[in-house]
Amino acid sequence: MKERIAAEIARRGPIPFERFMEMALYDPDGGYFAAGPLRSHERGDFLTSPEVSTEFGIALARFVEREYHRLGGPPGFMVMEAGAGSGSLLASLLDALPFTPRAAAVEASPAAREAVGARLPQVEVYPRSGPPGRFRGVVIANEMVDNLPVAVAVRGAEGWSERWVGADGAGLVLVEAPVRPEVSVWLDAYAGEVPVGGVVECQLEAAAWMDRTAGLLEAGSILVIDYGGTAEGLLPRRREGTLRTYRSHLPGPHPLDAPGASDLTSDVNFTALMEAAMERGMECEMVRQDEFLAALGLADRLKRLRRKELELARTGGPMERLRVRSKVKEIETLIDPRGLGGFRILTARR
Ligand SMILES: C[S@@+](CC[C@H](N)C(=O)[O-])C[C@H]1O[C@@H](n2cnc3c(N)ncnc32)[C@H](O)[C@@H]1O
Incomplete structure (x- = not known):
């Protein structure tokens, strides 16, 4: 490359x-996403919320369900994930929904498109150009905009x-x-x-993505979940900038040293992204991931699981206790404010 x-x-x-x-x-002939194997899984270069736990998709299913009812349960209601990776988020989310929406995955990576197609045959799979035509529903982009x-x-x-x-x-x-x-x-x-x-x-490309995506949505919401902050919140990071690479879950080489062989990313400027959505007539709100998930019931679920773990310590079998312990750990990882919990979630709604 x-x-x-x-x-x-x-x-x-x-x-x-x-x-x-x-x-x-x-680049189709050697680009990190376009030419390589599937990148977002345990043996890849980074571990995302849906790869950490199915609890992430289960919580987001509650958001999708609320949106569905807010829009009056329209026929053709769609859940579209941009940058769907291995399909882990769509799998847990669709499984937790009490109804069956139209579902689509938009993916730049052929390996990821293949993985989603094999795992979720009911999901429409599209390359970067996305689905044809407008729709009502929810678009989710988890750790995708930082790659634009x-x-x-x-x-x-x-x-x-x-x-x-x-x-x-x-x-x-x-x-x-x-x-x-x-x-x-x-x-x-x-x-x-x-x-x-x-x-x-x-981040002109991120603004263009938001503009195109808002244009696809007749009614519903776009959720952008990523690291970054407001223009003001990013100021302390401006001495060096936020561009960086990842490899095997660790900071990777200098961005110019191994193009095509490491993930290249920067913190999302959410102020610019919100502005792009508002120019399309959308209403925006931004919170941290830990707050967003708590509002969808994950904090209560964590409390119940911790209580259950204590009970099992007195009365239960070790296997069941281990299972509950590992769920507790997963949720703690999703809401850790110094890690995934500190990500921002932008909801742009129309
Ligand atoms: C960091 S991974 C996250 C995958 C998944 N969302 C997750 O949370 O596990 C970013 C994904 O976005 C895809 N991607 C990057 N730019 C894209 C674009 N413009 N359109 C669609 N997919 C894109 C990549 O191929 C990759 O699978």
Whole structure:
């Protein structure tokens, strides 16, 4: 992948960072998601909420059920997951619903599309272009928006410049480039008061995704679940920026060192994402994952399971106690405010 990127740079000169990221993640001939095996599972590079526990999908099923009733139980009501990975979330969510909606998975990765198709034959599976036509229902994107390509900008004493990707011998290097007008407009709106030298990922692709997705939805909700924060909340992270890689559950190499072989991600600027949804006439609300799940009954479920675990310690068999203990652990992981529980959940509703 690195050689192919270097060849493109040799042909056209340095490329914008989002072009580099698009190739590194989505190039059909070596992109991390497009060409590799299934990435989101225990033996992959990261472990997401639905891979940690079925309790995540079961809680989200309660959200979907409320939305279904709010919309008056419309025929054709759809649950669509963008970036569905292995299908774990859809599997637990659909299983917990008391009705059978139309269900769709939109996936950039052929390996993931195959996995979802094999596991959930009732689910419609689409590549990145998504389903044709508009629908009523709920769209869920868990840890997907953080992967959408970003431009990278640096605040200088005289204003913004961009970091593009150039080649230096066999290696790839970041090179300074003048800021493009559309990047500048985004930065002025959503970067906040970044100090000189501060680095910001400009998330135009995320805004475009929200715009397209809001356009698909006649009525219902979009749930974006991810790491990140408001423009203001992200300011302390601006010294270095938030772009990073993951490999085998640990921080990976420098983003330019192993394109195609590591997950490349940045914190989601939820202020910009909300603005894109509001421009489409949607109402937005953002809370932390632990609060969101508590409101859907997961905190009560945890209390009941802890009580049961205590009871079983006195009276029950060791296997049952172990089973309950492991459920308790899973839920604790989902709501840990220093981990998954600290993720943000944006609800955009129409
Ligand atoms: C970090 S994984 C999360 C998978 C799953 N949502 C989960 O929580 O386990 C991100 C997934 O989003 C997919 N993806 C990335 N960009 C996408 C896009 N623009 N459209 C659809 N899927 C995308 C990737 O192929 C990958 O399976």
